[in-house]
Each structure stands twice: as structure tokens, then as C-alpha cells.
Amino acid sequence: MxxxxxxxxxxxxxxxxxxxxxxxxxxxxGPVFLGIKNVTDDGRLDLADIRHIAxxxxxxxxRRVEPRENDLVFTYEATLNRYxxxxxxxxxxxxxxxxxxxxxxxxxxVRFLLYYFFTTEWRTVIxxxxxxxxxxxxxxxxxxxxxxxxxxxxxxxxxxxxxLSTYDELIENSQRRIKILESMARALYREWFVHFRFPGHExxxxxxxxxxxxxxxxxxxxxxxVCEDDKGIQTGPFGSQxxxxxxxxAGVPVVMPKDLIDLRISTDxxxxxPEETADRLxxxxxxxxxxxxxxRGDIGRRAFVMSHQVGWFCGTGCLRIRAxxxxxxxxxxxxxxxxxxxxxxxxGRAQGVTMPNLNTGILSSVPVRLPPRKLQDDFRRLxxxxxxxREALTARIGNLRRTRDLLLPRxxxxxxxxxxxxx
Numbered sequence: 001m002x003x004x005x006x007x008x009x010x011x012x013x014x015x016x017x018x019x020x021x022x023x024x025x026x027x028x029x030g031p032v033f034l035g036i037k038n039v040t041d042d043g044r045l046d047l048a049d050i051r052h053i054a055x056x057x058x059x060x061x062x063r064r065v066e067p068r069e070n071d072l073v074f075t076y077e078a079t080l081n082r083y084x085x086x087x088x089x090x091x092x093x094x095x096x097x098x099x100x101x102x103x104x105x106x107x108x109x110v111r112f113l114l115y116y117f118f119t120t121e122w123r124t125v126i127x128x129x130x131x132x133x134x135x136x137x138x139x140x141x142x143x144x145x146x147x148x149x150x151x152x153x154x155x156x157x158x159x160x161x162x163x164l165s166t167y168d169e170l171i172e173n174s175q176r177r178i179k180i181l182e183s184m185a186r187a188l189y190r191e192w193f194v195h196f197r198f199p200g201h202e203x204x205x206x207x208x209x210x211x212x213x214x215x216x217x218x219x220x221x222x223x224x225x226v227c228e229d230d231k232g233i234q235t236g237p238f239g240s241q242x243x244x245x246x247x248x249x250a251g252v253p254v255v256m257p258k259d260l261i262d263l264r265i266s267t268d269x270x271x272x273x274p275e276e277t278a279d280r281l282x283x284x285x286x287x288x289x290x291x292x293x294x295x296r297g298d299i300g301r302r303a304f305v306m307s308h309q310v311g312w313f314c315g316t317g318c319l320r321i322r323a324x325x326x327x328x329x330x331x332x333x334x335x336x337x338x339x340x341x342x343x344x345x346x347x348g349r350a351q352g353v354t355m356p357n358l359n360t361g362i363l364s365s366v367p368v369r370l371p372p373r374k375l376q377d378d379f380r381r382l383x384x385x386x387x388x389x390r391e392a393l394t395a396r397i398g399n400l401r402r403t404r405d406l407l408l409p410r411x412x413x414x415x416x417x418x419x420x421x422x423x
Contacts, residue, residue: 003152004151004414005151006148007148008145008147009144009145009146012113012149014104015065016099016144017064018064018076018100019064019096019100020094023095024057025053026051027052027054030054030055031052031092033051034050034067034073034093034095035095036078036082036095036098037049038050039083040082041081043118045084045087053093061093062093065102068086068102069088069090072084072085072102073086073098074100075097077097077137078137079097081123085114097138099144106154108154115160116151119413121412125148126139160411163418164404178393178394181387181393182390185386185387189335189383193332193335193336194339201215214369215371218372221367222365222366222367223321223367224363225368226368227327228323232321232322234283234284234319234360235359236284236313236314236315236317236320247271247272250272252311253267253312254271254313254315255292255315256270256315257298260294260301264391271315278313281313284320285312286305286313286314286320287322288306288310291321293318293363294318295319295363296317296355297355299343299346299347299350299356300347321363329373329379329380331387346366
């Protein structure tokens with residue numbers, strides 16, 4: 001740890017700025033109004049859902065500061081401890097409760113400082129200086145310049161940042177590949193099954209159905225009709241079957257609605273039960289090709305059960321859909337259930353005002369537009385490998401994040417001698 005020193009953070013930057021204490025008039029287009037929601041907990045800017053400001057208002061809203069590449073933005077009120085770097089090409093202004101540091105590159109590598117903000121050491125500083133208000137917590141920007149930071153010499157900062165950013169670049173690359181795979185699968189589905197431009201469609205005429213015109217040879221049925229008899233759509237176990245004492249640190253994963261994230265089953269916070277408990281409630285175990293569908297709250301969450309998830313448990317708050325393979329392909333049904341009009345129909349039928357709820361009867365009655373089985377099988381053959389690749393990439397991202405998160409506190413505390421690591 002030779003050369004590491006503790007100093008006030010103001011010695012590392014040329015400027016500290018906060019955003020306007022107001023909200024501009026909404027605009028349909030124009031520069032970005034950067035708000036708290038656009039900064040993720042893991043240190044990235046998420047510009048998928050942005051608020052715009054009008055071009056004519058831009059000058060007045062950037063009078064205090066105009067964000068530029070490699071400025072470090074952070075939240076100082078309400079939701080604390082969110083940090084991110086401004087990327088190349090960004091054009092916008094700081095929103096409410098957002099501040100910005102413009103670092104001095106001769107004194108600090110801004111990437112190092114970003115990673116340092118995720119250490120326990122820095123979070124302790126924030127906690128110690130946090131002011132608790134009647135409605136929100138905040139850190140005072142008047143005293144922020146004196147918050148202590150512990151940093152090594154600049155070459156060591158750069159080496160640490162290089163190591164950690166390598167992991168982040170690999171993660172971002174995998175995320176980009178996932179988005180491409182998802183986009184390709186969605187595009188093919190819409191081409192074949194929404195716009196009816198499937199192979200050979202030129203020679204197929206349209207016929208009327210209760211869902212409008214469909215190609216000849218297709219049919220419209222209900223979801224329950226293409227699922228296994230008596231057990232095709234089942235609820236997870238109710239509270240009387242599983243109690244808090246039944247859960248354990250290890251064992252069979254139990255899939256709840258909270259675990260249905262981005263069309264897959266996330267194990268980040270998944271609950272588990274012992275094998276013997278799962279055996280006792282064996283009918284709730286899932287098979288490869290099942291669809292697990294959240295029946296409470298945010299209706300529309302779903303995941304397709306992959307081969308490595310066989311035997312996992314369909315938990316409380318979920319419905320398990322099992323296709324009758326003689327009638328329909330589960331992969332086709334999974335994609336069908338994700339179409340906007342179908343999701344809207346299911347949400348409209350959900351019961352309850354404060355907590356929308358589905359039951360097996362509601363889901364069984366959902367109308368399904370069913371193409372010939374060969375076309376379903378062709379769609380699976382072309383797109384299911386994309387889903388398998390997505391699953392592999394997701395697992396890779398998880399491994400990269402775990403490794404990075406293990407390295408981060410050791411690198412940022414000086415426990416690892418980065419000079420001994422080959423560049």
C-alpha cells in the first residue's frame with residue numbers, strides 16, 4: 001500500500017455542480033433531462049426511458065454546467081449512492097437531485113473514482129454524512145468537498161481501473177449480444193405469426209376467425225385446450241402448503257414472481273426448499289418446456305423452463321403452463337403469450353384492484369392463434385438456439401459480475417498488489 005493516501009475529495013476534481021432545483025416543461029424530443037431513474041445501482045446510465053427538454057430551453061438549463069464525456073454524475077438526495085460516467089456523444093442536462101464531478105485527470109483516473117464509490121469505505125462516509133429529512137435523505141453538497149477519499153498514485157489507479165473495466169466491458173459485450181439475439185427472435189416471430197409472412201405464405205389465402213383474419217390451415221382455440229388435460233395449467237402451492245420453516249439455504253429452487261426477470265428465471269434472490277419437501281409437493285415441480293407465469297401484481301412476467309431447471313418448483317404466486325405436445329409447441333406458446341395484445345387481454349381479465357390476480361380459469365380461456373405444427377417446429381428450430389445462447393451469456397455475465405465484485409474491494413483497499421499482476 002505504498003503511496004496510498006487519504007485526502008479530501010475536492011483535491012481530485014476541478015468542479016462540483018448540482019442540477020437545477022426545478023423541472024422543465026416536458027418535450028417530445030430534444031436533449032436528455034438526466035434524472036435519478038437514469039442512473040442504475042451498478043454504475044451505468046440507462047437511457048431507455050428518458051425525459052426530454054426542448055431545444056430552446058437547453059441553454060438556460062445548462063447555464064450552471066453542461067455535462068460532458070467522463071464527467072461523474074451522482075445522486076445526492078432521495079435515492080443515494082448511484083453513480084455513473086457520462087458517455088461519449090451525450091447531450092443533456094442534470095435533473096433534480098443530481099450532481100456532477102469534473103475530475104482533474106492529472107490527479108485521478110475517473111474510472112478509479114467511480115469504482116471507489118462502490119466500496120464499503122465510501123458508503124460508510126456517505127452514511128456518516130447523510131442528513132435524514134422528513135421525506136427524503138440527502139448528502140449536503142456544501143460539505144461534500146471535504147469527504148475523505150483514499151487513493152494510490154495515479155499509475156496504480158489506472159491499473160486498478162483497467163482490471164475492473166475489463167470485466168465491465170466483457171459484461172457489456174455479452175449484454176449487447178443478448179439484445180441482438182432477442183431482437184432477432186422477436187423479429188422472426190412478428191414476421192411469421194403477426195404479419196403472416198411465413199415461408200410459403202404467398203399461396204395461402206386468408207379466412208375469418210374470432211381473432212380476425214388468419215391464414216387458411218391455422219386455427220383459433222383457447223390456451224386450456226392445448227395444454228395437458230387436468231394438469232396443463234396449475235397454481236403454485238398455497239400458503240397452507242408451504243410455511244416459512246419449510247425454506248432452507250440449499251435445496252430445490254422455488255420460483256416466485258419476483259424471480260421472473262427479463263423473460264428468464266433469476267436465481268439472485270431465489271428461495272429454496274429441501275428435497276424431501278419438494279418431493280411431498282411433487283406435482284409443483286417443473287419440466288423442461290414448461291412456462292412459469294406470474295399470476296399476481298405485474299401480470300405478464302413469464303419464463304420458459306430450460307433443461308437445467310428441470311425439477312425446480314413453481315412457487316406461490318405463479319402458474320405453471322404445460323403444453324400438450326400433440327396440440328402445440330410450448331416455445332411457440334411462450335412467445336405468443338408475450339405479444340402486447342395478448343398481455344393486455346390477460347391483464348384486462350385479471351381480478352383485483354390493488355393486487356391484480358389470475359387463476360387457472362382466466363388463463364385457460366385466453367384465445368390462442370395456432371399455426372400448423374410444422375411452422376411452430378420450424379420457428380423453434382430457428383430461434384430456440386438463440387434462447388440457449390442467451391441463457392449461456394446470462395450465466396457468463398453472472399460469473400463476471402461475481403468475480404469483479406470479489407476483486408473490487410480487494411483492489412480498492414490495496415490488498416492486491418496490482419504491480420505484480422501482468423498487464
